[in-house]
Amino acid sequence: MPRDTGGDGDVLKVLRAATAAEHERVEESLGLMDPELTRERLTAVLRLMHGFWLAAEAGLDAWARREPDDAADLAWARRRRAALFADDLAALGSAGGSPARPELPPVRDTGEALGRLYVLEGSTLGGTFIDRHLATLPDLSGSVRLRAFSPYGPDTGPMWHAFRRAARAHVAGGGDADRLVGAARATFAVLADWCEPARAAAGA
């Protein structure tokens, strides 16, 4: 889906513009809005997502141990969702186990944590569209209710707004916006590469 990538000084606008191309690459490889998406392909995508989230959350967990107050302010415990991908895979009848994970850079400070969180939390926005689409698929509808794509239900808006407020406050308080944006770009680049095999599987 094309997105408005206009940017001024606002860090959220910069984040969106700086990662738009990688977002599109991810969307295209995953193909989740495909009307002919099969259960098998969805399972393969969820496996990729599970491995990515495990890697992304490991870095954030290490940051949260070093910066517990910042992590609590961001409600980090509530935002963890690797386990939801494992649950969704189980609901689809796929054994969880320990999936392959991509290599991600460490999260060195709260600015970098915000950059990584931008990628993870933003996915809940597209997630509501994805969930609605999955409910229309004959292969899935009625039988499986997935949770990982839109984990917050009616709280999606408030959780995203709280994240945005925290990112803006960090920059307004003297935090380095470039560091935040750099971490988001690095995270998105790893994700986009990680998702490429799904594109091949779709025959695109």
Ligand code: HEM
């Ligand atoms: C096929 C899969 C995907 C589709 C169809 C999709 C679609 C969308 C859509 C429609 C929006 C805009 C929502 C709105 O403005 O209300 C959005 C936002 C976003 N998505 Fe995705 N998305 C997908 C996968 C992902 C994944 C896997 C990630 C990252 C893990 C991601 C990260 C983001 C981010 C960060 C935003 C927020 C952009 C901003 O407004 O700054 N998306 N997505």
